Amino acid sequence: MVSELVLFQLSSFCALIGMTLGWRGVMTRFSGFYDLPTAWNQVFWGIVLGGFYAVAADGALFQPYYELVNSDGDFASGLNIISLILVTLFASIGSHFLLRRKRVRKGGSQPTSGWALGLAIGGMVAMVLMFRMFEFEGIFSPIGLLNIALISIITPRAEALITAKHGYMMLQDKRWGAILRSTFWRSALLVSVYTAVFQPLTWVFILPFILLASPASEAWIWESVPREGRRRLRRIWADQAREKAATGENMENLEQLQMVVGDITSGEE
Numbered sequence: 314m315v316s317e318l319v320l321f322q323l324s325s326f327c328a329l330i331g332m333t334l335g336w337r338g339v340m341t342r343f344s345g346f347y348d349l350p351t352a353w354n355q356v357f358w359g360i361v362l363g364g365f366y367a368v369a370a371d372g373a374l375f376q377p378y379y380e381l382v383n384s385d386g387d388f389a390s391g392l393n394i395i396s397l398i399l400v401t402l403f404a405s406i407g408s409h410f411l412l413r414r415k416r417v418r419k420g421g422s423q424p425t426s427g428w429a430l431g432l433a434i435g436g437m438v439a440m441v442l443m444f445r446m447f448e449f450e451g452i453f454s455p456i457g458l459l460n461i462a463l464i465s466i467i468t469p470r471a472e473a474l475i476t477a478k479h480g481y482m483m484l485q486d487k488r489w490g491a492i493l494r495s496t497f498w499r500s501a502l503l504v505s506v507y508t509a510v511f512q513p514l515t516w517v518f519i520l521p522f523i524l525l526a527s528p529a530s531e532a533w534i535w536e537s538v539p540r541e542g543r544r545r546l547r548r549i550w551a552d553q554a555r556e557k558a559a560t561g562e563n564m565e566n567l568e569q570l571q572m573v574v575g576d577i578t579s580g581e582e
Contacts, residue, residue, distance in 0.1 A: 320447045328440035331465040335432045335473050339530050340425070346542040347534070348422040352429040358411050359433025366404040366434060367441040373400055375445065375507055382511050401499035404434065405479070405492050412480050423480030425537040428473045428530070435472025438506075439464050446510060460513045464506065467516075467523060471502050474526050481533035 340352070373396040408430060411417075417426045443461055446452055452461070475498045482491035509515035538546065 320444055324440045324443040324447060327443055327461060327465040328436040328469070331439055331467075331469040332432045332436040334466055335435070335469045336429075339473075339527075339534055340428060342531070343425075343534055343538060343546070346538045346546050347425045348420045348537075351416055351420065351422055352425050354416075355411065355426045355430040356433045359430040360437060362404065362407045362411065362430075363434035363437030366400070366407070367437040369400050369403065370438065370503055371441050371445070373397075374503060375442065378507055379445070397500050397503065398496065401496045401503065402492075404499055405495040408434070408476050408479060408495065409483075409488070409492055412476075412483055420537075420539075421484060422537045423483045424477045424533040425480075427476035427478070427480030428534065431473035431476030432469045434476065435469035438472065438503075439468040442468070442506065442510065456513055460509065460516075463509070463513075463516055467519065468502075468506060470527075471519075471523055472499075474523070474530055475499060475502070477530055477533050478526075481536060484536055 373393070377393070408427070411430060412423045412427055417423055442464060446457075446461060446464075449457070451457060475495055478498075479491045479495045482488075482494070505515060505519050509519065535543070
């Protein structure tokens with residue numbers, strides 16, 4: 314049997330990969346135009362909050378679910394709704410207070426800080442869950458490894474979407490609405506991911522929600538960019554679009570020239 318230290322290192326490595334992939338795309342697209350030090354500070358606090366949240370969810374929700382699966386029980390019949398709501402409400406309120414800090418509100422960086430905070434929270438949830446899964450028999454089969462990969466990638470991104478939306482709603486002065494919606498979506502995420510651990514087909518229903526919500530995240534992050542930064546960013550994107558169009562036009566002209574040269578060469582022969 315593999316030692317617990319090795320399993321912990323392996324689950325931590327997979328969680329870090331998921332957090333890194335979650336940072337790319339949205340955060341790198343707006344790199345240099347938002348409060349990066351504050352976002353990184355939120356990663357630290359996300360690890361702290363996510364650690365408590367992941368352990369609480371594991372003890373109150375996943376372990377009872379695991380016992381029910383082993384005894385051929387029904388998860389729905391043994392699901393403790395009160396525990397689910399309390400655990401996710403704890404995480405949502407903790408996220409809210411972290412996003413209310415002065416350094417976050419000063420620059421209006423709740424969405425970007427929320428994305429970084431959510432990545433760290435989701436990474437911790439994924440790490441604890443994968444640590445449990447690595448102890449399952451047959452987890453290193455193709456289906457098991459695919460399940461591990463999806464949990465390590467999707468869980469941090471889903472939490473980042475939830476917390477970034479939370480921060481965006483705080484900018485719209487919808488504080489209680491942000492907490493309640495985050496609690497609802499976290500509850501749905503935990504139930505879905507825990508179900509996917511034993512029924513991988515559940516990912517078919519989870520992935521569409523992630524894909525549909527991902528484009529909207531850029532609009533939330535955009536609200537964290539100052540007005541001057543928005544103008545500069547628009548100019549940069551416009552210059553990049555013109556360069557791309559010019560490059561495509563030059564490549565087309567080059568292909569036409571090569572075709573002409575080829576026709577001349579064939580005619581001479």
